Amino acid sequence: MKEDWKKSFNILMLAEFIAIAGFATSTPIVPLYLKEIGVSDPAALNWWTGLITSSSSLALAVFAPIWGSLADSYGRKLMLLRAMIGGCVLMGLLSLANSPWQILLLRTLQGCVTGTVAAATVMTASIVPQKEVGYRLGLLQMAVFLGNSVGPLFGGVITDYLGSRVNFLATSVLLAAAALLVARGVTEKFEPKPRTGSILKNAVPDFSIIAKNSSLASLFLVIFAVQLASAVVAPILPLIVMDMRGADATGVGSLSGLIIGASSIAGAIAAALIGKVSMRVGYGRTLFICIMGALAFYLPQGFVRTPYELLALRIGSGIFLGGTMPSVNALIASLCDKNKQGSTYGLSSSVSSMGMAVGPALGALVANAAGYPAVFFTTSAVLGLTGIAVGKAVRVKKAKAIEALVESASNGTKP
Numbered sequence: 001m002k003e004d005w006k007k008s009f010n011i012l013m014l015a016e017f018i019a020i021a022g023f024a025t026s027t028p029i030v031p032l033y034l035k036e037i038g039v040s041d042p043a044a045l046n047w048w049t050g051l052i053t054s055s056s057s058l059a060l061a062v063f064a065p066i067w068g069s070l071a072d073s074y075g076r077k078l079m080l081l082r083a084m085i086g087g088c089v090l091m092g093l094l095s096l097a098n099s100p101w102q103i104l105l106l107r108t109l110q111g112c113v114t115g116t117v118a119a120a121t122v123m124t125a126s127i128v129p130q131k132e133v134g135y136r137l138g139l140l141q142m143a144v145f146l147g148n149s150v151g152p153l154f155g156g157v158i159t160d161y162l163g164s165r166v167n168f169l170a171t172s173v174l175l176a177a178a179a180l181l182v183a184r185g186v187t188e189k190f191e192p193k194p195r196t197g198s199i200l201k202n203a204v205p206d207f208s209i210i211a212k213n214s215s216l217a218s219l220f221l222v223i224f225a226v227q228l229a230s231a232v233v234a235p236i237l238p239l240i241v242m243d244m245r246g247a248d249a250t251g252v253g254s255l256s257g258l259i260i261g262a263s264s265i266a267g268a269i270a271a272a273l274i275g276k277v278s279m280r281v282g283y284g285r286t287l288f289i290c291i292m293g294a295l296a297f298y299l300p301q302g303f304v305r306t307p308y309e310l311l312a313l314r315i316g317s318g319i320f321l322g323g324t325m326p327s328v329n330a331l332i333a334s335l336c337d338k339n340k341q342g343s344t345y346g347l348s349s350s351v352s353s354m355g356m357a358v359g360p361a362l363g364a365l366v367a368n369a370a371g372y373p374a375v376f377f378t379t380s381a382v383l384g385l386t387g388i389a390v391g392k393a394v395r396v397k398k399a400k401a402i403e404a405l406v407e408s409a410s411n412g413t414k415p
Contacts, residue, residue, distance in 0.1 A: 004187055005127045009136060011185035012080075015178040016120045017143040019084055022091070022174030023114075024151025024260075025158065025167055030103075031238050032253055033164040039100055043368055046236060048100045050364030052107050053235040057357035059111030061350045064118055068346015076123040076342060077188040084179035086113030092172035095165040111353070116178075117144055118349030122342050125333045127188065134283070134330040138275010141326045142268040145318075149264030156257025209336070209344055216335050216344070218393065219328055223348060224355040225386040226291070226324050229298075231359025232366075232379045234260070240372045241307050255307055263314040267322025274323035278330065284394040287327040291387040293320030295380055302376035 026033075031049045039045050071079040090110045097103045120140060128136045158167045210217045233240070238256040245252060278286040297316035304310045329348075336344040366374050 019178035020147025025155030053360035056111035061353035064349035071342030088175035141271035145268030227355030263318030266318035270322030290323035
């Protein structure tokens with residue numbers, strides 16, 4: 001049926017929203033959970049927060065290419081269900097943790113078996129017609145941002161009123177609901193690539209994708225830089241808010257959730273709008289504008305002194321960061337082999353996770369060495385360097401296009 005893909009995509013988008021909202025309920029409360037179980041020293045709190053967040057992202061970076069390769073051989077829907085169900089089990093177990101080491105272990109295992117965004121991105125790229133890819137990936141990114149906006153606020157309120165352990169149980173329930181939606185409502189017309197033998201052989205990532213396509217390799221570097229910049233601040237944001245509030249530490253979870261949630265809502269709206277118009281403007285040019293816009297709002301965050309000033313600037317940076325990934329993913333979809341989408345987006349997710357792994361560790365290191373304002377200045381430096389590189393690449397591409405046009409005109413041929 002002609003419209004089957006639309007029904008599957010809409011259910012997929014809803015399920016991903018629920019899954020991300022579930023995962024994001026724990027975003028503002030991990031440092032608070034650590035305090036609850038006995039980690040009180042500020043330096044230790046920064047260190048454990050950075051280590052736990054980084055370990056999960058690092059594990060995801062290692063396993064994402066493996067799951068992506070298996071998706072090409074055994075199905076994209078199966079991989080999405082694996083990520084959601086695995087997350088459901090592990091987030092439930094987090095409610096039973098009694099030490100930082102237990103949290104670290106469970107979050108690391110979570111990184112090994114989850115990765116719903118990459119799985120949903122691959123599935124979207126495979127079921128949506130090529131002319132709709134940019135728009136639909138923008139809508140999917142909107143669902144991710146909306147999940148990231150609702151989740152922290154939901155999690156912050158639950159933590160303030162019911163405690164951190166109930167928060168993790170709520171996450172588990174939401175992931176179970178998302179998995180049920182995918183299992184019952186998403187249809188996949190899957191044609192596997194030729195298998196080479198055992199599951200282990202099919203799980204070997206295809207790194208030749210990067211070697212054979214320099215444009216993809218460049219996009220992966222951009223993904224790493226953008227995700228690193230985004231992740232430097234996020235895990236320690238509750239501690240920054242706590243520092244701004246001083247002696248009045250009441251409602252820190254809710255306020256942190258509000259700041260993270262508002263930024264994500266802004267990113268969600270931007271992702272949908274930019275996904276719609278970026279094809280006309282040009283994905284490369286859109287990417288450059290978004291990175292530089294994010295820089296303009298990140299730099300002043302190092303000078304604010306109240307949570308509400310920070311809230312306003314985080315909304316601005318969220319708008320521009322929201323437009324980066326739809327543009328990058330649309331460029332990847334236009335460059336990669338249809339039969340290797342799982343492997344390609346698996347590698348993309350791996351690079352993204354590496355950025356998310358390095359970011360929190362860098363943020364904790366900078367915060368301990370130079371204070372919280374320096375964390376925002378570090379992020380600004382990363383965005384600035386990335387923006388310069390993207391801008392240069394866009395100018396080179398434009399110059400080559402003009403040269404080709406002039407050459408075809410001089411030869412009397414159509415461009």
